[in-house]
Amino acid sequence: MTKHPLPGSERVLAPGSKVVAQCDPSETIEVVVVLRRKNEQQFAQMMKTIEAGAAGARPLTREELEQRFGALPEDIAKLKAFAAQHGLSVVREDASARTVVLSGRIEQFQQAFDVQLQHYEHQSMGRFRGRTGAISVPDELHGVVTAVLGLDDRPQARPHFRIRPPFQPARAQSASSFTPLQLASLYRFPQGDGSGQCIGIVELGGGYRTADLDSYFSSLGVGSPKVVAVGVDQSGNQPTGDPNGPDGEVTLDIEIAGALAPAATIAVYFTTNSDAGFIDAVSQAVHDRTNQPSVISISWGAPESMWTAQSMKALNDVLQSAAAIGVTVCAASGDSGSSDGVGDGRDHVDFPASSPYVLACGGTSLQGSGRTVAHEVVWNDGSNGGATGGGVSGAFPVPAWQEGLSTSAAQGGQRALTGRGVPDVAGDASPLTGYDVIVDGNNTVIGGTSAVAPLWAALIARINGAKGAPVGFVNPKLYKASACNDITQGNNGSYAATTGWDACTGLGSPDGVKVAAAL
Structure with a gap:
């Protein structure tokens, strides 16, 4: 099975941070997985008219957004099959937001996404769970998953x-x-x-x-x-x-x-x-x-x-x-x-x-x-x-x-x-x-x-x-x-x-x- 690095997921060691401990492999965490949008090109065309402020550019309802531009049911099914394979459970899925929240042990996530999670210490960020390098996904999720968030829990904002x-x-x-x-x-x-x-x-x-x-x-x-x-x-x-x-x-x-x-x-x-x-x-x-x-x-x-x-x-x-x-x-x-x-x-x-x-x-x-x-x-x-x-x-x-x-x-x-x-x-x-x-x-x-x-x-x-x-x-x-x-x-x-x-x-x-x- 080939693994593909997820574009844009690379993390480097934050300057001034040091590894202080390995993560407990049995600790349970939650991770948010974001899926691609269906009809992406049609969506991009529609957004052009909204961004141009074109007269008559009508906003969608929340229901229309989900029906036309939410996550594909088969993409959600693929992700759920992948989760089950790695012993991860689905906490929440939202087709309109194109997100699936997974829960599992750190060792399961490390294996599923090919990452090594460690505890870091940083003067202004404090102690956080982090990783370096890219997150990887298997063939069947390549191009389907656009982001995997929450493996690293450093303060963001x-x-x-x-x-x-x-x-x-x-x-x-x-x-x-x-x-x-x-x-x-x-x-x-x-x-x-x-x-x-x-x-x-x-x-x-x-x-x-x-x-x-x-x-x-x-x-x-x-x-x-x-x-x-x-x-x-x-x-x-x-x-x-x-x-x-x-x-x-x-x-x-x-x-x-x-x-x-x-x-x-x-x-x-x-x-x-x-x-x-x-x-x-x-x-x-x-x-x-x-x-x-x-x-x-x-x-x-x-x-x-x-x-x-x-x-x-x-x-x-x-x-x-x-x-x-x-x-x-x-x-x-x-x-x-x-x-x-x-x-x-x-x-x-x-x-x-x-x-x-x-x-x-x-x-x-x-x-x-x-x-x-x-x-x-x-x-x-x-x-x-x-x-x-x-x-x-x-x-x-x-x-x-x-x-x-x-x-x-x-x-x-x-x-x-x-x-x-x-x-x-x-x-x-x-x-x-x-x-x-x-x-x-x-x-x-x-x-x-x-x-x-x-x-x-x-x-x-x-x-x-x-x-x-x-x-x-x-x-x-x-x-x-x-x-x-x-x-x-x-x-x-x-x-x-x-x-x-x-x-x-x-x-x-x-x-x-x-x-x-x-x-």
Whole structure:
């Protein structure tokens, strides 16, 4: 029997990590297997019309997506036969998401996929189960399986929020903060409460306390939205009691989205922080027929260079499915400037913000005067204070709606885009002009592009509610309209803000009434 290496599955030893132990061969783990899409060419043709923003490009229903472009029944059967052969059991199968979750002992998975699993230790990632080299599949699964996720469980992403430091640097004595309602007023959000809509929020750890949410919404004088916790792959709502940890992210996302769309259902998909968990949670949000989110907010990500090619492709495929069924996905572009915190002296963009199927959300620093924006510039609070992520993707080509655009360098000079430009839009993100929230019982001020994704998601939910139908994949329409407040001052390290689109704040911050008209 010939074994074929799975394209893009190669892993190298993470710099700075060392093997500390062999894995216990009898330990039981779960692995997510992703299968190819049926009618792939037909799907690609359909997506071209959606990506071009063609009039009359109708999104599919979730049912149509499964029937026409789900997994082939015979592919699922082949994978199940392979699993049975290796003593692996099927925990869950989803033809529409094209995923099958397998459970078994480590020794069974090692034999099935021709890998060696070991425990590694890394200064920032901690201890994780990992592997090196490629995953292999037999003849009958060659070309059928597109990704095998979860053999390696290293932390994949980081949350993009920053709590305002208690001390104030001298230059920032004008620090201020806003409630989501004040920002909705400054950004001229249209009337509406998200009635009839569901906002999906993806979280890789932590949790929320209902008491925090109740006291927050009552302090703002808005009704508490219905919040539903959806556990993915044995995870759930598990607050840690540490506002500096993932609880800060979870609570920030729910409080912003809920304050601005209090009549919407907020479905929070909790999973583990690994590539398998991340991809599976986004997939469950996209394909969820119970809650049916019309917009999804993702405030987690990692530099493109930190993803394997198979993981990036698997998540991008899920985001493409979201666009196909008219679900808008808002993703934070990162809080570490044009380097995305990599520290190799080069520029990097954050994924999934760099996927061409999301609305990538960058950050600004905002000063209000009464009910109007007095001054808004690129968020850049210096090397320790954080700055908006943005730049040019090394993984995705220039999408149709960004053709002809260029980046402006902070040192001067312009260059035509050579890949997908990030971000698309922006909003208030500096912790020095941040959001008033309540986390783990404490009133605190949080910023980061994490706040911008739920801000835009709530705007979209309001528009969807008023329209009575989802606006769907919004990028082509937004790039044709002038519906944003153009940010022309500041830089995020390598890139400068300029008139029109730029690699710091995209098209700019929302003018909600104009965004609603454009969509």
